[in-house]
Amino acid sequence: MGFLDDVKKAAEQAKKQAAELATKHGSSIDSAIEKAGAAVDERTGGKYADKITKAQEAARTAREKVAQQGTPEDTPPAAPTDGATPPPPPPPGGSTPPPPPPGGSTPPPPPGGSTPPPPPGGSTPPPPPPGQG
Numbered sequence: 001m002g003f004l005d006d007v008k009k010a011a012e013q014a015k016k017q018a019a020e021l022a023t024k025h026g027s028s029i030d031s032a033i034e035k036a037g038a039a040v041d042e043r044t045g046g047k048y049a050d051k052i053t054k055a056q057e058a059a060r061t062a063r064e065k066v067a068q069q070g071t072p073e074d075t076p077p078a079a080p081t082d083g084a085t086p087p088p089p090p091p092p093g094g095s096t097p098p099p100p101p102p103g104g105s106t107p108p109p110p111p112g113g114s115t116p117p118p119p120p121g122g123s124t125p126p127p128p129p130p131g132q133g
Helices: 001-025 024-042 049-068
Strands: none
Touching: 001 024, 001 049, 024 049
């Protein structure tokens, strides 16, 4: 058994334990979420009550999701065994720009003006005095 297998096994055990704890102590966790939200709401004078409520709902949803992850139907499918790595999922929101070309070339200057590259010494020379340039 290799190192990666050990890491995967430990991660799976941690996931199961977190699910058990979230299930066993769900009411205590929800109570703590409620108390924390009430304390923040009181200290901010109710100014952010709607945002606090959303955060509390998100925290409760996250706790429920962790509790449900211990069930077999939520276990993700096994990775392919042919040695191939599946491609990553596409990012949300549409297409991404193409990757940079190999070779580590510098990116083109931003549109709307060109800035000369810095000198090889690493420091930028001072700008010319006004009226001379």
